[in-house]
Amino acid sequence: MSIELKHITKKFGEVTAVNRVSFTVNEGELVGLLGPSGGGKTTVLRMIAGLEMPTEGDVLIRGQRVNDVSVQQRNIGFVFQSYALFKTMNVFHNIAFGLKVKKWRKADILARVMELLELFGLGGLEKRYPHQLSGGQRQRVAIARALAPKPSVLLLDEPFGAVDAKIRQELREWLVTLHHELNVTTIFVTHDQEEAMEVSNRIVIFSRGNLEQIGAPREVYEQPSNEFVARFVGVMNVLETEVRGGVARANELEFPAHGQPDGARLRIGFRPYAVQVSPDLAMYPYRAVLRHTFFLGVLLRLEFELASGLIIRSRMTKEDYAQLGLADDREVSLQIRNFRVLAREGAELPPEQIAVKEAPPTLGEGI
Amino acid sequence: MAGIVTKRNHAGRAQSQRGTEESPWAKWTLISIAMAFCLVFLLLPLVNVFAQAFAKGWAHYGQALTHPDSWAAIKLTLLVAAISVPLNVLFGLAAAWAIAKFEFRGKSLLITLIDLPFSVSPVVAGLMFVVLFGLQGFFGEWLNDRDLRIIFAVPGITLATIFVTFPFVARELIPVMQATGTEQEQAALTLGANGWQTFWHVTLPSVKWGLIYGIILCNARAMGEFGAVSVVSGHITGQTDTMPLRVEKLYNEYQGPAAFAVASLLALLALVTLGIKTFLEWKQAREFGWAQQAPVPASERDTDFVTRENLG
Numbered sequence: 001m002s003i004e005l006k007h008i009t010k011k012f013g014e015v016t017a018v019n020r021v022s023f024t025v026n027e028g029e030l031v032g033l034l035g036p037s038g039g040g041k042t043t044v045l046r047m048i049a050g051l052e053m054p055t056e057g058d059v060l061i062r063g064q065r066v067n068d069v070s071v072q073q074r075n076i077g078f079v080f081q082s083y084a085l086f087k088t089m090n091v092f093h094n095i096a097f098g099l100k101v102k103k104w105r106k107a108d109i110l111a112r113v114m115e116l117l118e119l120f121g122l123g124g125l126e127k128r129y130p131h132q133l134s135g136g137q138r139q140r141v142a143i144a145r146a147l148a149p150k151p152s153v154l155l156l157d158e159p160f161g162a163v164d165a166k167i168r169q170e171l172r173e174w175l176v177t178l179h180h181e182l183n184v185t186t187i188f189v190t191h192d193q194e195e196a197m198e199v200s201n202r203i204v205i206f207s208r209g210n211l212e213q214i215g216a217p218r219e220v221y222e223q224p225s226n227e228f229v230a231r232f233v234g235v236m237n238v239l240e241t242e243v244r245g246g247v248a249r250a251n252e253l254e255f256p257a258h259g260q261p262d263g264a265r266l267r268i269g270f271r272p273y274a275v276q277v278s279p280d281l282a283m284y285p286y287r288a289v290l291r292h293t294f295f296l297g298v299l300l301r302l303e304f305e306l307a308s309g310l311i312i313r314s315r316m317t318k319e320d321y322a323q324l325g326l327a328d329d330r331e332v333s334l335q336i337r338n339f340r341v342l343a344r345e346g347a348e349l350p351p352e353q354i355a356v357k358e359a360p361p362t363l364g365e366g367i
Numbered sequence: 368m369a370g371i372v373t374k375r376n377h378a379g380r381a382q383s384q385r386g387t388e389e390s391p392w393a394k395w396t397l398i399s400i401a402m403a404f405c406l407v408f409l410l411l412p413l414v415n416v417f418a419q420a421f422a423k424g425w426a427h428y429g430q431a432l433t434h435p436d437s438w439a440a441i442k443l444t445l446l447v448a449a450i451s452v453p454l455n456v457l458f459g460l461a462a463a464w465a466i467a468k469f470e471f472r473g474k475s476l477l478i479t480l481i482d483l484p485f486s487v488s489p490v491v492a493g494l495m496f497v498v499l500f501g502l503q504g505f506f507g508e509w510l511n512d513r514d515l516r517i518i519f520a521v522p523g524i525t526l527a528t529i530f531v532t533f534p535f536v537a538r539e540l541i542p543v544m545q546a547t548g549t550e551q552e553q554a555a556l557t558l559g560a561n562g563w564q565t566f567w568h569v570t571l572p573s574v575k576w577g578l579i580y581g582i583i584l585c586n587a588r589a590m591g592e593f594g595a596v597s598v599v600s601g602h603i604t605g606q607t608d609t610m611p612l613r614v615e616k617l618y619n620e621y622q623g624p625a626a627f628a629v630a631s632l633l634a635l636l637a638l639v640t641l642g643i644k645t646f647l648e649w650k651q652a653r654e655f656g657w658a659q660q661a662p663v664p665a666s667e668r669d670t671d672f673v674t675r676e677n678l679g
Contacts, residue, residue: 078557098558
């Protein structure tokens with residue numbers, strides 16, 4: 001089921017929650033709406049569902065304008081952030097509700113509910129009430145209930161927000177598998193960029209009601225269209241520099257800035273993986289001390305302090321860390337392989353630039 | 368109303384015992400004072416009502432109740448309750464729905480208005496209707512021309528009763544509906560339910576206990592109301608006397624046993640109301656308190672589900 005939003009604006013009184021947003025979701029896609037809270041992504045989801053009416057613009061489902069089509073007739077499955085299970089009904093009746101109101105035959109309802117209970121690993125729980133379920137079970141009941149009437153599109157609002165951090169990761173993978181199995185067009189809202197990157201085919205990034213960028217996770221990460229996206233998706237070191245003699249400087253760091261007039265101020269950003277480190281102090285131009293190592297699991301996050309006191313962040317795998325013989329307070333040399341000149345918010349970003357003449361293959365590349 | 372709220376909080380009650388250990392002496396003194404008070408001011412008078420009612424035996428008791436005028440009063444009381452309670456259920460649901468589920472101008476005004484009958488003396492409430500619909504009242508002439516009687520007739524008694532009992536259902540429902548929010552209803556809509564199905568299958572069951580509770584209180588007050596009804600009724604024996612009015616009249620006519628016989632019926636209603644209320648609270652606590660007693664078994668925690676291959 002393809003979904004198209006055309007110049008959608010939503011105002012709540014004086015406040016513009018969504019500002020002229022347009023994008024298309026293709027049949028069978030798994031799309032994440034990503035942005036900080038208050039960015040308008042939940043409002044967009046609710047407008048697709050028909051729970052909110054756009055102030056301006058059109059919502060199209062399979063090319064048909066559905067602005068005037070009621071929630072009931074849009075044939076969508078909606079999973080609320082708090083799950084909104086019917087607390088006076090047990091699991092069976094929760095899942096069966098959508099089928100009952102659609103006047104399915106009793107035998108068909110029974111068969112469909114049993115099929116979903118099986119698929120969602122909820123067998124034996126059909127007589128439980130929502131308050132007798134764990135958080136993850138509630139979530140699965142909510143998704144099963146939304147999918148029961150075979151909706152053409154599944155909408156999920158912060159699906160993993162209310163689940164323990166420990167199982168969130170596993171449930172993400174499960175959602176991807178589920179989507180793969182059922183192949184139903186799915187749109188979900190999240191404020192967690194990692195979650196969006198991992199789960200989605202494509203990401204739509206919102207900030208303060210505006211659509212900032214839409215693209216595949218890798219595309220958005222590698223070619224952010226503006227500073228907001230660059231900083232929101234993934235980690236970025238950002239420096240204020242001043243140009244002198246075609247070189248932008250921040251403390252001892254230098255970046256080529258050909259054609260820029262003297263005195264111009266440039267904001268420069270680079271990803272942690274662009275930082276190349278060597279224990280050989282003569283290898284790279286800048287001296288730094290490793291101040292902190294944070295263990296994130298497979299990856300380590302490192303904070304280096306340059307001789308001038310400037311802090312820059314880097315990442316590498318455990319193996320690279322061991323191979324380089326790094327440890328806290330160890331002195332190293334480093335360089336920044338590539339960087340971006342950041343434009344003001346909303347403006348197009350110029351492409352990434354190479355900061356060093358020849359860029360040898362680095363350890364920890366692509367992180 | 369505050370008493371109702373705290374009483375329902377069963378978990379809180381159990382915890383508070385631990386924190387407030389007193390010496391046995393203080394404990395038993397307090398308990399004795401409370402018990403003595405209840406005995407003297409509540410239980411004794413209640414027992415006395417029944418003792419007086421049966422003072423001249425069962426036969427006399429039966430006669431007193433089946434006396435045409437008393438019987439008429441009983442029937443009138445039932446009729447008034449049968450009209451005013453359903454209407455107040457309707458108004459109460461609508462008002463609670465509006466307040467709990469929508470944002471609009473004048474919402475706090477509406478909440479204040481709902482409480483008005485609690486703060487206005489019932490006599491004043493009765494007088495308001497006399498001023499509006501009485502012969503010398505605002506609509507008096509207009510009604511008289513069309514031969515419509517409201518004051519000193521059943522419609523007036525019903526109106527006064529509705530006014531006095533208006534807050535009960537709404538007051539009970541508002542906190543319940545506010546706590547429930549609107550997401551369950553929205554979920555029902557996304558699943559294809561129309562407004563009526565949503566109300567019937569989702570909204571109503573979730574406020575069921577509050578609603579029943581409100582109805583019971585509303586009914587008890589509707590049958591027992593004296594002040595407001597007294598002003599608008601006109602006290603026409605056998606026609607506009609409700610049970611409380613009938614009790615007063617019999618008592619003033621020195622027919623003690625007959626007065627107490629009718630009074631015992633009202634007292635019985637109060638006892639039944641209390642009984643049902645207690646039962647409902649117990650049942651509600653059982654239904655919703657179960658979660659604390661029966662946690663999700665460790666074998667069914669989420670991690671099991673994820674590690675098992677459920678999608679294969």
